[in-house]
Amino acid sequence: MSFVSWPFALFLPVVFALHYLGRSQGWQVGVLTLSSFIFYGWSHPRLIPLLAIACWVNSAASWALFRSGQTDRQRRQVLLWALVFNLGTLGFFKYAALIGRLVLPEALWSLIGPWLSSIPLPVGISFFTFQGISLVVDAWHAGSKGIPGLPGEDGGGRVGRHYGNVTFFKAFFPQLVAGPIVKAGEFFHQIGPKRLTQIPWDASVKTLILGFFLKMVVADNLKEVTAAIRYPEFLDLPSINLAALVYAFSFQLLADFAGYSLIAIGLARLFGYELPANFNHPYLSRSITEFWRRWHMTLSSWLREYLYIPLGGNRSGEWRTYQNLFLVMFLGGLWHGAAWSYAVWGTAHGVLLALERLTGRHRVSDSRPWSLLSILQAFLCFTAVTFLWLLFQLPEFGQAVLYLRTLATQGGPPQVQALYVIACFSLPVVLWHLWGAIEPWRRTWSRQTSDRVTVVLHGSMLFLILTNSGPPGEFIYFQF
Amino acid sequence: MQSASQSLRILIVAAVLCGLWSVVRIQLPKPELAETNYTANRMRIERFLEGPKPKCLIVGTSIAGRLLPSYFKGSGLENIVNLSLDGASPITGLQLTLGQPKTPDLVLLEAHRLWNPVRANDHQLLALSQGMDRRLHSEVTLTKADSRPTTVLYGWLKSHQHQEGGQVTEAKGPVNPSGVLKTVPRPEELIRAVHELEARGTKVVMIRLPVGRENPVDPKGQDDVDLLVKDLGLPTIDLYRQSLEWAEPIRYSDGLHLAPESARRLACALALQAKR
Incomplete structure (x- = not known):
């Protein structure tokens, strides 16, 4: 069900x-x-x-x-x-x-x-x-x-x-x-x-509204256009659409999965149980290390506790640490599905994590203030993560490579209709992340202001759930 | 009891927004185009099932879907509904038509891809016309496809783009010469549906529209569509071949689908001939 x-x-x-x-x-x-x-x-x-x-x-x-x-x-x-x-x-x-x-x-x-x-x-x-x-x-x-x-x-x-x-x-x-x-x-x-x-009604209702909004309004509408990331359909698309589609899929995946997790947390609260958070604005991450502290947090935590640490973690020397890192990410990739593309995806993350470890970037605090440089870092990290998601939509490795080649070489005028859909339904995810980014500033708001903004935002999301939902469909992570 | 004051106020805000949107919605023209295929199909199905019963109905694919009902204004064929479904088989449109107690006087059946089998997309659309969602949309106007804020905005933007001419491209050379089918499969479901419509007093006329890069290599030669038309024995309006004689060439928005101005001209030509 x-x-x-x-x-x-x-x-x-x-x-x-x-x-x-x-x-x-x-x-x-x-x-x-x-x-x-x-x-x-x-x-x-x-x-x-x-x-x-x-x-x-x-x-x-x-x-x-x-x-x-x-x-x-x-x-x-x-x-x-x-x-x-x-x-x-x-x-x-x-x-x-x-x-x-x-x-x-x-x-x-x-x-x-x-x-x-x-x-x-x-x-x-x-x-x-x-x-x-x-x-x-x-x-x-x-x-x-x-x-x-x-x-x-x-x-x-x-x-x-x-x-x-x-x-x-x-x-x-x-x-x-x-x-x-x-x-x-x-x-x-x-x-x-x-x-x-x-029952914490307010917390449950707000979590459920955000979850259903991300799933029904954002993910289900984006799904309509990202279906074009399929061989051979994508061969006919111009570069600009191909690039926009990769980002759209990245937003869709987050909205779909984070939506599911939030609905799960909201429902559990209705029955008196508190489930752990699974996402913390992951596309604000300024490094891959930080990304894995913000994305599918319960899987990361599980892998760390039941695989990485039992393997020795980072306590058995540099070489073993890198070995453990690769193995955990490789298996974490394969956990998503029985295809080598998932293993490649996991290993690629492993390589990026290892590079960050080599350069000492894994020690940088997640809560450091934003600057122009950190915005650039966040964008680069988001782009790397986003392009690696392509392997989720195109599990045939050769097709993913062909997609990138087509993206780099294909001209032609943009298909405005798809770009309109991408812009409309990616915007809420961008705003959700901005909401996360301004959290330190939000803490300075008076309780009344914060309360009003929350009510208006959730009321608007509920309105859009009622009027602007996409075609109903399964959650992407059901297949994993 | 833990506080639920925010929840109540959230519900009130949502209700106020729904009320405001209902008022705004009435002031705005209903969109004829939607931003996604699914929404466009939902919109057409909802209008067909819930609007006034049409005298004339277009059934086809996304190609015929470009013949917007507004293009027929003043043509004498105003009471027309377009049930052409994007990415679906025309058989699905016929099945929806047959599901109604009264069928239209005239059905204009687009010949393009008539032999396409019914697929998952068609099943989804048929389910859409029957499920709980359908009942909700018919009871609550605000949940209909043409009330979606993003669809209303898209329709408004497109109508302005149309007025300014919009983006058009010349059709490239045919990439699908003569439909590439060696033999035309006999679409049994289609034949059954056409016979049932005729038995219920509906006149069925085939229409052939220009399809950009899927136009035949040799416009004069016989192709799959001709074979199928002959097989079905239905009267035909061949707007594709007629348009070859026109001084102003047919233009396409993406190499396949009609650009607004060309669609408008074809709609006028179709209305003229359908009235006869």
Whole structure:
């Protein structure tokens, strides 16, 4: 079920009413878990068993790690099997065809290749398997006392409630399909009885309006023109349109994904839960290092905590640091999809991060004041990031190169209609970033001024959602 | 209870803006063009389904879509609606027409790409004409395609551009000689739709328009469109071949679609012949 669909418009009020109808934690967690499974299986009910198995395995593994009297060897084995299960599920559904093509002999590939290639990618699998990994790794570190909100055997935990809470954590519908990726330590301590009077209405409503605005008005309208970034359609377009389209896709991708994350955060607030922020005006970044602190922050944080640091991070010498950086970015790229273009995209980011590390730019503060030079740096960083996004729209590497070559050589008069659309629907993203850039100045506004501006801006966005939405479509990150 | 005062004021601001826009919207002319294909199609479908029932209907692709209803003013064919859908098969337009209890007296069916199969875009448009969104748009005027602020602005800018002549290009040499089809596939769905329209008392006339770089290499020779027309056995208005005789050549905005002035002349010629 999509957040921008009629079934969801009926689903949400029903779940909301049922949730607050009961006052006990068991009822509320039960309602939210059951409705999350309905949400997940709405279009593809056959995916429900997969989610249920993933929840069960991670519940069982984390409970086994929480039990007292386990030897280190036993605990290590549980962790290993849980990781194998999570990574194996992800690998099978996402990378079976890619790996099969690489390792299988031609004869065997021709036999099972078509079957491997036909395995559908279950929506949200990249997200809920990462949450499963975070849970078992945190459980491994915590031991029998458990983690805050999810007690182990020595902390007074009970097996039934443990399974229920873990299933809820993995399946909670606002973040199930495309994040934000919530770590165990960020979520379990929030589980408890919720009251209508505790709902932060203003914060929820504003977040939801901004999220729906970015998705329905910005991303869905830009999608109409960026569809032209497709082979061979782009061959007919003049350079100016080709260049504008790359930037438009960059804005669309941000609006689509940040929109989804904001809707998820706003919805979770309605049920009394706070999800971590996922975006912080990423195109204001003045370096790639800063970009990754502002873009898909929960993925960056997950990769840092569960991959980069366990690999040794930057504590094992310069050479190992660069090696870890490349590996994390390479795998982070592949996480987006089973195509080499994603790996190239990740590696390119890795190279840029390494260059910044070499020149010491990674140490520069994100909150330094703006100057002419830093505006130029932000533009260069934005342009580098933007052109690398091209690999998301043209996963065939050769086509991406052809696109750039056409951009550099093709003349012709601009196609004004597409430029008009790009200008209209990119503008809100630019203004949103300007809003972020003037934050220090905004802090000097009186409370009344700030309040008025906020009300007018959100009222205008709501007006545009009602009148100026684009064609409804899926969120881009569903495919990852 | 946590504060919800901002939320209420946000709703009030949105309601006030909707009210203001409703008033402004009435003062402005309705846009005939939209900034994206989807919006243009939505606009045409909404006008067809909700406007007064037309006596004459144009069904076709984005090529015939350039024949704006305003170009027919004073031609004696005022009660005309254009249901040409950008990037869609003309069969979709016919299916929408057949979905109505009463069909128009005359359907002008554009011959270009008639053999194009129905694709995902067509399914999306058919769904658009039936879904919950459709019901919402028919009940709440402000949510209609021609009320979109960006569409109204685009329509206004284009109407000014048209008055100043707009951007035109000469057609390049044909890149699609004779449609490149070796044999014309027999579009069964199309034939069924045409027969059903005729059975319901509608006269169906094929129209052939100039299509820039997709015009045939040899204008006099027989091509796919001729074969198809012959196959369907329908009366035809061949504006493409007629326009070859005109002193002023046909111009295109992008090498394929008619420039406003040429579209206006073709609309007048079409009205003259359709009335007969």
